Amino acid sequence: MIARLMSDHDDVCVLLPTMNEAETVARVVADFRDAGFENVLVIDGGSTDETRSIAREAGARVVEQSGRGKGQAVREAVRHYVDAPYVLMADADATYDAEDAAAMLDPLFDGEADHVIGNRFADMRPGAMTRLNRIGNRIINLAFRAIHREGYRDILSGYRAFTRESFLRLHLTADGFGIETEMAVECVKNRLPVAVVPITYRERPGGSATNLHPIRDGGVIFLELYRKAKTNNPLFYFGGAGAMATAVGAAMTAFVLYRYFAFGISHEVIAVGAVGATILGIQLFVFGVLADMIHSLHREQMARYERTVGGETPDRASERRESDAVAGRESGDDATGSTRRGTAEEARD
Template sequence: MMTGSPEVCVLLPTMNEAATIADVVADYREAGFENVLVVDGGSTDETRQLAAEAGARVVEQSGEGKGQAVREAVAEHVDAEFVLLADADATYDAADATAMLEPLRDGRTKHVIGDRFADMRPGAMTRLNRIGNRLINRAFARIHGRDYRDILSGYRAFTRESFEELSLAAEGFGIETEMAVECVKRGVPVEVVPITYRPRPEGSDTNLHPIRDGGIIFLELYRKAKTNNPLFYFGSVGATATAGGVLMAIYVLYDWIANGVGHEILAIVSAAGILLGFQLLMFGFLADMILTLHREGIDGHERE
């Protein structure tokens, strides 16, 4: 049975968050959110016990990773109309919850992203993480044509119905990126709300690995471009192949003219690279035209 207001479920994925979970659950309950759901990924500390004692419903996910935890929770354990997704490390402020949920309650949007850069407290993010976040956000805006300012933010609010429209498969921290990409692809309205982002309390260790997870996120952005921006996806590979083929052809031609040395194998490889590159560029243009026509058809159908 659900407890508290049926309208909002505060969803907290956890993994060894004993240092902060009790305070985080208490903060949301004091803010008026009695329906706090903790989905634990197999913590080896007292996370589950402390969360339950603080008043949260606690379930243990069947798989691994934050992405899997969120999908499983919404599919099997959430009946509320709205979901407020936050991290359990006390970096987000429960006082921002009302502002996060307001656009949903007003019907202005279906997905809300909390912008951590609007009020980032000193020490909340390392210099390396800041640079990585900026690069990822710029790449997202370039590839997918939307500027959501902070697509890696873990503070989200969304309607359960809109979440079920998204095709999500990411297991770990790539879930935030995947949700942003899917919102663009599915035409889900998104609003960005400024929030406060605080440093993790002492004794609380992060589960995020900047280099590894950053690489995964970049690959996810590029992989998703295949269906959301095919011109970029195929065009970038095509342009690289063409450029490589042209450079190789220049070298072959120069060595033949200057030194009388022929490179038949390299000449074949360069021709193949140029041909492949042009084919990929043409395929990218055609795929982009088809996608544009498809989207225009959907928009026209919705207007009718």
């Protein structure tokens, strides 16, 4: 068992995105190293304090990201600086517990999941999250479940474990705190097996300041959820916009009718706008229905194709066929060469 744990840990890179985390980064790095994780990578977003030097002294490998934002840091780190097959991602603010690392990684090692999300609400300590943030998290998780039809319980959790191979399959573009939301959406879109693991979430130590701005970042996350619905749930994406346009048209119509029957005042311009808004809303809703039908048909065809090729993805099936073709040509060349040599020898005899 000990040998297996050491081997598993050798295959894991602990990824810590940082930005002015001098108060806590040494403690976080030390906790993971004490838990047996020697490969700790700190990718820093241009801290103005001593975060990088403190992390190096604590034993972490430190690189400075080329851009800005947590999302860009994670993408750059996994694509260019991580060579381990498994990645354990956490924040460097000491709110996550290194003792939960084994539970986070078990679903990956057992082949049950390609992506693991730590559920902070399972054991959230007092003071770990403000009431505003708690309400916002609940609303976002409900919205995610309604839009993307999956319940991951805590899509904003920064404690993640995933295979590097599965991460590279995700189409990620978010630069800031929307990266967690985008990862969850992409897992649904790519039908990756996801496991949710209960973890402990602690209050930030005194002296450390959060980089999260609830209103601004919450708005970004909601926009990311809605934007991603375009390809994952087009009925919601276009139907939502259509419902809003229809509601505006209905309100304008009600106003025009009220003013006309109550006071005999006609509002021709507003009436034209009401008709236009209503027609636009209906058209968007119909377009959403058609797009949803196409999306459902596409998913069915992809599932059928994957079953046909024995569970392989189209890319892997194509690679396998090319490899088989090359091997066939090589073996064919060898056979032809042997035949020719045999014929020549018979002729000499």
